[in-house]
Amino acid sequence: MTIKEIEKEIIEEFEIFGDDWESKYEHIIDMGKSLPLINLNLKTNNRIIKGCQSNVWLNTDLINDKILYTADSDAIITKGMIALMVRVLSNQKAEDIVKADMDFINQIGLKEHLSPTRANGLLSMINEMKKEALKRI
Amino acid sequence: MMDLIKIREQFPILNQKINNCDLIYFDNAATSQKPISVIESISDFYKKSNSNIHRGVHSLSRSASEQFELARKTVANHFNIDNEQQLIFTAGCTDSINIVAQGLAKFHLQKEDEIILSTYEHHSNILPWQLWAKENKGVLKIIPLLANQNLDYDSIEKLITHKTKLIAITHVSNTLGLITDIERIISIAKKHQLPILLDGAQSAPHMPVDLKKLDVDFFVCSAHKLYGPTGVGLLYLSQKWLDKLPVSKSGGGIIKSVSFENTEYADGALRFEPGTPNISGVIGFSNAIKFINNIGITTIFEFEKKLVQHAQKKLREMPEIIMYGESDEKAGVISFNVKNHHPFDIGTLLDNYGIAVRTGHHCTQPLMQDLKIQGTVRISFAIYNTIEEINYFIEKLKKVIKMLQ
Numbered sequence: 167m168t169i170k171e172i173e174k175e176i177i178e179e180f181e182i183f184g185d186d187w188e189s190k191y192e193h194i195i196d197m198g199k200s201l202p203l204i205n206l207n208l209k210t211n212n213r214i215i216k217g218c219q220s221n222v223w224l225n226t227d228l229i230n231d232k233i234l235y236t237a238d239s240d241a242i243i244t245k246g247m248i249a250l251m252v253r254v255l256s257n258q259k260a261e262d263i264v265k266a267d268m269d270f271i272n273q274i275g276l277k278e279h280l281s282p283t284r285a286n287g288l289l290s291m292i293n294e295m296k297k298e299a300l301k302r303i
Numbered sequence: 304m305m306d307l308i309k310i311r312e313q314f315p316i317l318n319q320k321i322n323n324c325d326l327i328y329f330d331n332a333a334t335s336q337k338p339i340s341v342i343e344s345i346s347d348f349y350k351k352s353n354s355n356i357h358r359g360v361h362s363l364s365r366s367a368s369e370q371f372e373l374a375r376k377t378v379a380n381h382f383n384i385d386n387e388q389q390l391i392f393t394a395g396c397t398d399s400i401n402i403v404a405q406g407l408a409k410f411h412l413q414k415e416d417e418i419i420l421s422t423y424e425h426h427s428n429i430l431p432w433q434l435w436a437k438e439n440k441g442v443l444k445i446i447p448l449l450a451n452q453n454l455d456y457d458s459i460e461k462l463i464t465h466k467t468k469l470i471a472i473t474h475v476s477n478t479l480g481l482i483t484d485i486e487r488i489i490s491i492a493k494k495h496q497l498p499i500l501l502d503g504a505q506s507a508p509h510m511p512v513d514l515k516k517l518d519v520d521f522f523v524c525s526a527h528k529l530y531g532p533t534g535v536g537l538l539y540l541s542q543k544w545l546d547k548l549p550v551s552k553s554g555g556g557i558i559k560s561v562s563f564e565n566t567e568y569a570d571g572a573l574r575f576e577p578g579t580p581n582i583s584g585v586i587g588f589s590n591a592i593k594f595i596n597n598i599g600i601t602t603i604f605e606f607e608k609k610l611v612q613h614a615q616k617k618l619r620e621m622p623e624i625i626m627y628g629e630s631d632e633k634a635g636v637i638s639f640n641v642k643n644h645h646p647f648d649i650g651t652l653l654d655n656y657g658i659a660v661r662t663g664h665h666c667t668q669p670l671m672q673d674l675k676i677q678g679t680v681r682i683s684f685a686i687y688n689t690i691e692e693i694n695y696f697i698e699k700l701k702k703v704i705k706m707l708q
């Protein structure tokens with residue numbers, strides 16, 4: 167699937183919750199539990215993303231022209247957020263990742279998490295993922 | 304008897320809804336909310352009295368200067384300072400500590416000297432000294448914690464050497480709410496003739512501080528944590544330091560005479576207040592002090608103690624809660640963690656119920672390292688908080704923990 171197709175799928179998934187933030191967060195927490203985990207020996211300080219209140223580790227690989235991300239966090243909501251990003255951006259071409267507008271975040275009602283002051287650092291995560299992709303073009 | 308409803312009515316912000324829920328503000332240690340009297344005193348100043356102080360001959364300037372100096376008297380009285388010239392208005396607690404650190408670096412501290420701090424310290428009472436230490440091969444010696452997270456007072460004598468030049472210590476831990484036994488520290492310091500800087504950022508909002516009784520050399524605090532505006536605070540200098548501490552910032556308004564070669568500085572507090580001060584902020588500060596005095600700081604302390612005791616009791620009933628620095632004698636602050644859950648997750652979900660808590664290291668990373676944790680969830684109270692709010696918080700906390708499982 168393309169990035170846009172995955173985003174569309176996620177938007178539809180979140181539509182069911184409407185204004186029910188509790189279910190929305192439960193869904194995010196569940197996604198966190200299914201995140202493709204970074205290899206334990208790759209959880210090093212140089213893979214920590216700065217700007218998050220909890221630790222977030224991100225590893226990037228280039229396999230058969232596609233970028234593969236694995237990650238982890240010690241906070242489960244943060245883990246859910248990065249799982250969401252990995253679901254959209256992993257297994258895509260670096261060129262497409264760099265270009266992705268990530269506008270779906272607004273549409274699923276998580277816009278407030280994009281603010282640069284938000285301690286979970288969603289913005290830092292996206293920037294880091296794009297930066298790593300750019301290195302591999 | 305204190306009328307809680309009347310008090311809450313004075314805080315317009317408390318009527319707000321967050322996420323369709325009533326706002327429950329438990330982040331008072333970061334900054335407290337402001338009563339209408341403080342808010343209006345600031346806008347009134349700009350509407351009716353605005354002009355620069357200490358310089359004009361015209362009526363407005365005279366009136367502004369009088370209000371400013373009256374504010375100094377009000378604040379000085381509250382802390383039982385006889386000579387209000389010993390009270391300097393600064394930009395806040397951090398600014399005050401930096402003024403002392405830079406002044407002492409020029410006059411009192413020599414290369415390779417030692418300063419004693421405690422494990423509790425806020426970064427604002429560490430970094431100015433660390434900056435000096437790095438440049439001067441100075442040493443920071445740290446009062447350790449006991450197992451119950453109180454300070455190990457018995458260790459202080461052992462930390463003192465002939466090179467020790469200062470004890471800089473917080474009156475109340477902003478992370479744990481535990482109150483320092485400052486009398487004991489003062490008596491040790493006197494024995495060794497060591498000056499003391501007392502960081503009152505977290506004591507001044509919650510408990511009586513009598514600077515005639517507490518014989519410290521420097522006392523600092525911020526207005527915004529005690530119902531006043533941001534960007535203003537105080538520095539109290541004991542008589543001994545008033546004429547001795549060198550200024551580190553200079554400029555207009557603080558002089559007797561200036562030539563290009565030399566300057567004769569003004570006496571007392573004015574020496575440390577160059578440039579146009581935060582006039583409206585200082586007036587707001589004094590109105591915050593009036594608000595506190597209308598209720599009575601002892602009443603505030605007793606009331607908040609009940610809130611702390613109630614919240615601790617409720618938290619203690621939950622087996623998954625780990626509390627830090629538990630004590631019935633606290634200044635409005637409780638820190639805890641939920642086993643196997645990150646404080647960030649707890650704080651994020653509570654926010655959705657309109658409950659504002661603080662999560663993280665609270666600018667006390669060395670304390671976190673000592674406790675071997677990354678952070679805590681911190682709830683901190685003010686005079687407008689209620690037992691009902693605590694009960695609602697506990698109910699939602701239980702729900703949040705369930706969501707995370």
Ligand SMILES: Cc1ncc(COP(=O)(O)O)c(C=O)c1O
Pocket residue numbers: 332333395396397398425427428473475476477502504505525666
């Ligand atoms: C104990 C303590 N010291 C110093 C400060 C710094 O105060 P301010 O940021 O108002 O300068 C704080 C604020 O959190 C504090 O809690």
